[in-house]
Amino acid sequence: MKLSAKHSTLLLLALIIALAPIFFPSAYYFRIGSVVFVNAVAVVGIVILTGYAGQISLGHAGFSGIGGYACALAPVHLGLHPALAAVLGAVVSGVMAYLVGRPILRLKGYYLAVASLGFGILVSMVLANETAITGGPDGIKVADLGLRTLLADAGVPLTNAQFWYAFSGICLLIGSWLALNLHDSPTGRALRALHGSEIAARTVGVDVARAKVTAFVISAVYASVAGSLIALQNRMITPDVAGYMHSIEMVTMAVLGGAGSVLGAILGATILTLLPQALTVFQQYEQIMLGLVMMLVMIFMREGLLPSLTALVRGRGE
Amino acid sequence: MTELLQFLLSGITVGAVYALVALGFTIIYNASDVVNFAQGEFVMLGGMITVFAYKAGLPIPVAALFAILLTAAIGVAFNRVAIETARGAPVVSLIIITIGASIFIQGVAQVVFGKELHRLPSFSGDDPIRILEATILPQSFWVIGGAMVVFVGLWLFFTRTLLGRAVLATSNNRVAAQLVGINTGFVMTLSFGLSAGIGALAGVLITPITLTSYQVGIALALKGFAGAMLGGMGNPKGALIGGLMLGLLESVTAGYLSSQYKDAVAFVVILAVLFAMPQGLFGRKATERV
Numbered sequence: 001m002k003l004s005a006k007h008s009t010l011l012l013l014a015l016i017i018a019l020a021p022i023f024f025p026s027a028y029y030f031r032i033g034s035v036v037f038v039n040a041v042a043v044v045g046i047v048i049l050t051g052y053a054g055q056i057s058l059g060h061a062g063f064s065g066i067g068g069y070a071c072a073l074a075p076v077h078l079g080l081h082p083a084l085a086a087v088l089g090a091v092v093s094g095v096m097a098y099l100v101g102r103p104i105l106r107l108k109g110y111y112l113a114v115a116s117l118g119f120g121i122l123v124s125m126v127l128a129n130e131t132a133i134t135g136g137p138d139g140i141k142v143a144d145l146g147l148r149t150l151l152a153d154a155g156v157p158l159t160n161a162q163f164w165y166a167f168s169g170i171c172l173l174i175g176s177w178l179a180l181n182l183h184d185s186p187t188g189r190a191l192r193a194l195h196g197s198e199i200a201a202r203t204v205g206v207d208v209a210r211a212k213v214t215a216f217v218i219s220a221v222y223a224s225v226a227g228s229l230i231a232l233q234n235r236m237i238t239p240d241v242a243g244y245m246h247s248i249e250m251v252t253m254a255v256l257g258g259a260g261s262v263l264g265a266i267l268g269a270t271i272l273t274l275l276p277q278a279l280t281v282f283q284q285y286e287q288i289m290l291g292l293v294m295m296l297v298m299i300f301m302r303e304g305l306l307p308s309l310t311a312l313v314r315g316r317g318e
Numbered sequence: 319m320t321e322l323l324q325f326l327l328s329g330i331t332v333g334a335v336y337a338l339v340a341l342g343f344t345i346i347y348n349a350s351d352v353v354n355f356a357q358g359e360f361v362m363l364g365g366m367i368t369v370f371a372y373k374a375g376l377p378i379p380v381a382a383l384f385a386i387l388l389t390a391a392i393g394v395a396f397n398r399v400a401i402e403t404a405r406g407a408p409v410v411s412l413i414i415i416t417i418g419a420s421i422f423i424q425g426v427a428q429v430v431f432g433k434e435l436h437r438l439p440s441f442s443g444d445d446p447i448r449i450l451e452a453t454i455l456p457q458s459f460w461v462i463g464g465a466m467v468v469f470v471g472l473w474l475f476f477t478r479t480l481l482g483r484a485v486l487a488t489s490n491n492r493v494a495a496q497l498v499g500i501n502t503g504f505v506m507t508l509s510f511g512l513s514a515g516i517g518a519l520a521g522v523l524i525t526p527i528t529l530t531s532y533q534v535g536i537a538l539a540l541k542g543f544a545g546a547m548l549g550g551m552g553n554p555k556g557a558l559i560g561g562l563m564l565g566l567l568e569s570v571t572a573g574y575l576s577s578q579y580k581d582a583v584a585f586v587v588i589l590a591v592l593f594a595m596p597q598g599l600f601g602r603k604a605t606e607r608v
Contacts (some may be wrong), residue, residue, distance in 0.1 A: 113355075
């Protein structure tokens, strides 16, 4: 039986997530692994927006901020369970993305980049300034998800790091599965068509503005879920999650690995999450490195790392 | 009434800076269709290099000139190394390149100049000048005057000189300009140098009032962009008026509504313009709708 590209990608991803812990020298690596997966969830959203639809957002961290603070605030103020709070955050993010995206995506070109940049700055400004509600720049505590205790009661005791490794790994798998499904769905085809040429896409009957808004909303929900995961895992959240640099990190991860491919984007997220861990010098030079990666990849390797390498290997093989 | 006059005076001062950033955007956008997200970094570099050259013992005018020339050279190098190499790339790739350049310049500035705020003494003292009941800093006149000189200079350059007309021709139609013998590569170089130099000048003029740090660039870029869009993207007159209007709106918002949220004005302006009149106040080019 021959597996489809989609299923082999998912199988590969599942195997890597399941087998990587065999090589972990210490429990700390579960923690790093879960950070990689959470970043990857957000970056898979960028794949849908940038890789499929060819649009760019410079304020996606704003949606992560909404998702994260929903988990902090909704349980306290609305009495919601943290899981439902994450859902609420995703809904709010989606609605915000729709409201911001709707007027902008009727237009062609660079407008979304500018408007989303402003949106991201605005969200982090609100989170930092409204101290009475959000706790200000110091951040705020987040309630426990409670799932780990349930698992322990059911006879599956996991350490905190192990639990979040598994949980965010599963979230990444689900996110990738949805993104890969979208790729071959009518909406996905419409997005890729307008990426190639908006005029051509419209000629064959694609509602271009609507398709672009759809992509923006979906990717905002991914960013929001990633923000919720960060908040729930760390049991606290600060306005940094909505910061401009976080938006830039997301775009750079996607672009480095290959914005057009889910696996490539996950590779990009993995590299850029692990590098600062492996070489502490990078902390000081992180911005320089991110900027260089963005420029070099766009100039010399526009498809990104994974697609370019695959093309190279295929070219040799024939 | 006094209050309002005070807000207007400070609004015009910041607005003049936004107008200069918007002009810088416009020049590059016209010559190359590139929306340069690194424009704010030129402003940061202008202020920052002046501060350090001044600390190293140069008198302020020399330090400022040095900063403007060095920033212009960085702009030219950026065009050569990144923009020209990526010629023909899709809009999204070009945006990522200019954002990458912006982050890169910020990162270098953070390492070279440090993370703290830097100050520069005012050019002609700090004694406020009274206008009716309101006061204005002497440095504000430098900012407003600087913006006016740049605008008049650019207007003369684009309407009275052969080279300026060559730039206009290139922005109208690149291929046609090449056909009549215009060296469009040189026009690009010139545009990036000019735009970076104007940005740096804005940085030099405003630093005594607002101080500077490695992070100021991106917010300035957003505001310059909001100004340019309000005035109509690609129109120098629109950039000037849009920038000034944004400065006034911001200062009135800070005065009457909330000083914490004055930075939100730029974003609201961008959304309002996109929603109601994407061509801006003076835009000639029809925006491409889909």
